[in-house]
Amino acid sequence: MQVKINLNREEYELLIEIFYIADWVLNAYKTTEDDEIDRYRDLEQKILSRAKEFGLQNIVEWDPSMRVYQYTREFEENNPAMEFIEDFEEDTFWDELVERLSMRDLVEEYGEESVMEMDVFTRLEKLDKYRVKYLEEFEKNGLQNVQVF
Known part of the structure; x- marks a missing residue:
């Protein structure tokens, strides 16, 4: 079963901030890879991949070398x-x-x-x-x- 959730730009940006907090809690002090958190990372990537649709390339960017979406420096320095x-x-x-x-x-x-x-x-x-x-x-x-x- 799939559920569609309609988000406006403000709600999507808030969701990105929530994922940032979750990512920090999961990874800020890890020194090795942890396969148990892959499912969280996969969902985060799915959400971050939609940033361009909301015109939010200033907070999420594609890193072609690592092949992942990541938070921009601007976002990391200025997000609440x-x-x-x-x-x-x-x-x-x-x-x-x-x-x-x-x-x-x-x-x-x-x-x-x-x-x-x-x-x-x-x-x-x-x-x-x-x-x-x-x-x-x-x-x-x-x-x-x-x-x-």
């Missing part, structure tokens, strides 16, 4: 999706840092085996004391007091 990506990465960084340091400290205090035996509520309750400590520190000082020995 990058703001969402940057906000996401900033929030993720601080959340992950707090969570990993809190878990490290919990394991250091109680031992890995004991932490693994804790019920979820107890573990979360004990983690909260570390989270609060790190959240307050990072909110006040950022990374200023972080040192690696």
Whole structure:
């Protein structure tokens, strides 16, 4: 079964931005090819291939050497999706840092085996004391007091 979706130029451009965000999440930090994401890439290519019909060659171009449609430099430098990506990465960084340091400290205090035996509520309750400590520190000082020995 096939479904036709009618998009105006503004909706199509928004769809391109959404695909850009998805592509970033899937590929930004990959260093090797991943066959599992080919189906996402194939759909992205199908959508990007229609850019010319919408008069959007300024945001999508054909790369004959790689035989793929890709985002133009102009699009990558000026699209609003990058703001969402940057906000996401900033929030993720601080959340992950707090969570990993809190878990490290919990394991250091109680031992890995004991932490693994804790019920979820107890573990979360004990983690909260570390989270609060790190959240307050990072909110006040950022990374200023972080040192690696």
